[in-house]
Amino acid sequence: MKSAKSMYKKEKTIEIKDLSIGYRSKKNTRIVAESIISTIYSGELTCLLGSNGIGKSTLLRTLTGFQPQLVGDIFIYNKRIKNYSEKELATLVSVVLTEKFDIKNMTSYELIGLGRSPYTGFWGKLTPDDKRHIEEAIDQVKIKDLSPRMVDTLSDGERQKVMIAKALAQDTPIILLDEPTAFLDFPSKVEIMQLLHQLSRKTNKTIFLSTHDLELALQIADKIWLMDTEHGIQIGTPEDLSLNGNLSNFFARKGIVFDQNTGLFRVENDFNRKIKVSGCGQKYAMIQKALLRNGILASGDIDSGLSIDIQDNQIVLYQPEQKPILISSIEELLNYIII
Numbered sequence: 001m002k003s004a005k006s007m008y009k010k011e012k013t014i015e016i017k018d019l020s021i022g023y024r025s026k027k028n029t030r031i032v033a034e035s036i037i038s039t040i041y042s043g044e045l046t047c048l049l050g051s052n053g054i055g056k057s058t059l060l061r062t063l064t065g066f067q068p069q070l071v072g073d074i075f076i077y078n079k080r081i082k083n084y085s086e087k088e089l090a091t092l093v094s095v096v097l098t099e100k101f102d103i104k105n106m107t108s109y110e111l112i113g114l115g116r117s118p119y120t121g122f123w124g125k126l127t128p129d130d131k132r133h134i135e136e137a138i139d140q141v142k143i144k145d146l147s148p149r150m151v152d153t154l155s156d157g158e159r160q161k162v163m164i165a166k167a168l169a170q171d172t173p174i175i176l177l178d179e180p181t182a183f184l185d186f187p188s189k190v191e192i193m194q195l196l197h198q199l200s201r202k203t204n205k206t207i208f209l210s211t212h213d214l215e216l217a218l219q220i221a222d223k224i225w226l227m228d229t230e231h232g233i234q235i236g237t238p239e240d241l242s243l244n245g246n247l248s249n250f251f252a253r254k255g256i257v258f259d260q261n262t263g264l265f266r267v268e269n270d271f272n273r274k275i276k277v278s279g280c281g282q283k284y285a286m287i288q289k290a291l292l293r294n295g296i297l298a299s300g301d302i303d304s305g306l307s308i309d310i311q312d313n314q315i316v317l318y319q320p321e322q323k324p325i326l327i328s329s330i331e332e333l334l335n336y337i338i339i
């Protein structure tokens, strides 16, 4: 039997050719990014990363046809985006933007149902097939409880999930999302990213999203687009960007360290004191972490008067000319050490 992945052929869905994006007014033109050349593929989750104001939303709005490009071309399935009618585009691309909306007197179910409007017409009656798509989307995002709620009573995170469900109900081969995890709590962020990743794999959809959830993107995305002023847009798998140093350069800021072994970022704490800590395992790692947070480097090969030993899962504190003390928690240990 063929695996789910091998049933589909990875294909070029969006091709970007020498694109410049930005804003044109009567008086001047503000170029946000230029000379972008790239391809987005089906069956992949692509995440766009970049600092505040770098142009992620501008790029997404341009790719969806909501905003005209300054220069260059965008092709969707080998056809220029501007040659599609609005209705044609709505059956190919669904979009989730971050802008808040002011909708009253509508339930979440009805809003998700609007995702079906390219097939029914705006006031069109929902067929059993439309209802099946809506129910499926609600199940996928796990928001059955929100479905009868009025949308103006939803929290930011709840509204975000409803908008994602609306995009899923639209059932398009391409989904573009601007910061879909922005208002979500951590478990929901993970759930939504995993759902989008699985969708790209199982249904061969092209999913492209912008996010500030760096660690999650590095763990879940198939491709990363790094956007910055100095290098433009750099593209690759998270692992290639890690190996070729692009990720470390991209986030080269004081206080952030990119660990090439784990492929993850961590906060760099300066230390001004050293303590001998011997042992191993999870307790050792947690003590090391807690001490570092307090400006103390912990290591087995340090010669300090005070020392900590982790034996048989017990923490013992040794101080010069005092009896060893059995410690029951890291908080207690810190109370002894940090004067």
Ligand SMILES: Nc1ncnc2c1ncn2[C@@H]1O[C@H](COP(=O)(O)OP(=O)(O)OP(=O)(O)O)[C@@H](O)[C@H]1O
Pocket: 023, 030, 032, 050, 051, 052, 053, 054, 055, 056, 057, 058, 059
């Ligand atoms: N309507 C507009 N006219 C002119 N400049 C704009 C307009 N909208 C946004 N900009 C500017 O374009 C640049 C890119 O903005 P954009 O919203 O695309 O950034 P972003 O990467 O999505 O930022 P964030 O992570 O903060 O959401 C910013 O400098 C912004 O101030």
